Amino acid sequence: MTQDTTQTFAARDGTRLVVHLMGEGAPVILLHGVFSNAYTNWIKFGHAAKLAKAGFQVLMPDLRAHGDSEAPHDPSCYHADVLMTDLEDMIGQFGLTESNGEYDLAGFSLGARTALRAVVGGIAPRRLAIIGMGLEGLSDWNRRAEFFFDAIDRFDNVRMGDRAFMAVSFMKTMKIDRVAARLLLGTMTDIAPAALEAVTMPTLVMCGDKDDDNGSPDALVRALPDARRATIPGTHMSSVAEGALGDALVRFLAT
Template identity: 35%
Template structure:
């Protein structure tokens, strides 16, 4: 797989298919394989006529691991996404982020609006603005000697997931401890590319897709019936609606 150096950090990425480019940005403690390849997103997008780029975020997958929370600020990770476009020779792409990746995609859309032709914000909706707590408990769970030592159920789930994805738990703890810069309603209102906001009906992490979409000019919202944060990722309706949105945006 190709890689690019972004601000001194090596970022590994996948680059497959032909057509308008779509850059996929995965969620916390995941990686491009788990979030996008194993869920058939990459194959479906390629069949639909898109060139698919999917990076491993810094600290994740095959990208460089960092252990200082200051190296995981949102604007730095957004710059990594744009650096992948540069490395791949892509002038404009649709950015599609899930959960933490949605936050990164939103920051990239504000920082480099000329590099996007569309934006999909999924797995993080109104809580992109409102914020999400529990970062320190998740970091402590990642650093705990064993799963049995973690009393917080939600934090324990992240520890188990990190084990399933083969994540570097120390790097992930640094990532989750990073200072969370606010993404304001004003920032959302400044987005000018076609935007789709997606969240599962039962996803307490994401919040409301309708509420975030209402802040972004012309944005559309999709709520996935009966889906939570984990089950929304590979949902069939999710895939078909994203492809239809991209097809319309590329016209």
Template identity: 45%
Template sequence: MPATVSETRFFDSFDGVRMAWREIGDGRPVVLIHGYFSDAATNWIRYGHAEAIAREGFRVIMPDLRGHGDSARPHEADAYPPDALARDGHALIAELGLSDYDLGGYSLGARTTSRMLATGATPRRIVFSGMGLEGLIDTGRRAGHFRNILTKLGQHERGSPAWMAEAFLKTTGGDPVALLGVIDTFVDTPEATVASFVQPAVVVNGVEDDDNGSAAALAQTLPNATLVEVPGNHMSAVTRPELGRAIATFLAG
């Protein structure tokens, strides 16, 4: 029988902001964090990735980032201090009492994973997906790209990357004010710090995806990483079953 996704659960993070998460499966915990403009249901559940991982004997824990999904979407600037997303991740791990777990994410979820590692998280294995080296060590370009999208809604050229991102934002019901605040939480991770992440790692990336720079360069910088390319670009790779299978294969290995 297929595993069943839990009802949405909630906890209060480090500053009292209400955070949501869902789970599927039983076994070894793995925390998987979704991308910007998305949510756990869209990123991990809708296309079967979480179920594929759960079938390999994992308890898949999927938070909604601050400002996204069923988590709170505050509009106050002070709700978005630097590294707030990483601090939320640490708070979830503490809430669940996890000590031996795996950790990863897609796009902003991968960046959040890097910040959690840089600020003391100790997972056994790590997953970076939809992410290249530049997206970790120099967040400014992507921050500018998204700030432009959110401050000029309805003005983007049809078919352009900004237009496509705005269309995705509409499908997830994103809150532009909260999402602008999320940009202020971005923190660069120095390349030397990335090179200190010694855990076994997998870098899973769409073969046409260079939105966050080179995934190959990220895999080369991490001391114990394997690069797995799957079909698609940044927007489409996450919809492909190959992505979930690649993560499941790595974690079960």
């Protein structure tokens, strides 16, 4: 089965979250990037279909305040590390605990940061793929967040040539709820390099050859106990559209 289906579940605070599913077999969770959604990151360019064809059941949540998931405006719905606890709730909802068998986990950009934060927090996937992320992107979130806050705050006044133009254009295309997005961006916490010692499972660090948005992927490989590097064509934004991304995920997860 390669058709995309959806299921909905409630996070621990009652927020309704949507998960897209494709394929049958060993489960793999894919977490999308900021201002994106499961369809754009994983389905549109064929990555999920390649994993499904290789024998995986692909589970792709729309993160809180993204895609078809709810985007509440209540600040109480945005506690520190809320995306990590949403992932924990999803793992429980779908029965993906160690006692029920193994699962794999991959994330792009914000999804990569969420995946690493959750592993440091105690979840234990069989294999982990970190895409579009470098070491500095984990430990200097405030600098990165300020860029997004600025883009949100100046949303209606950003013009071509402005450093925020691409981010604002993407938010417009994806119909992002800026109130919810701003609240969500404030929930991220830094991951100290020393904390990465807890990431003991085999890990793939994948980045576009022109992607340095989140720092050095090579430095991230060196900081992880069992990591390897994969390079695909593209910038941070364009690498998601490359077929090489799905091919590299299949090669890594199917071994």
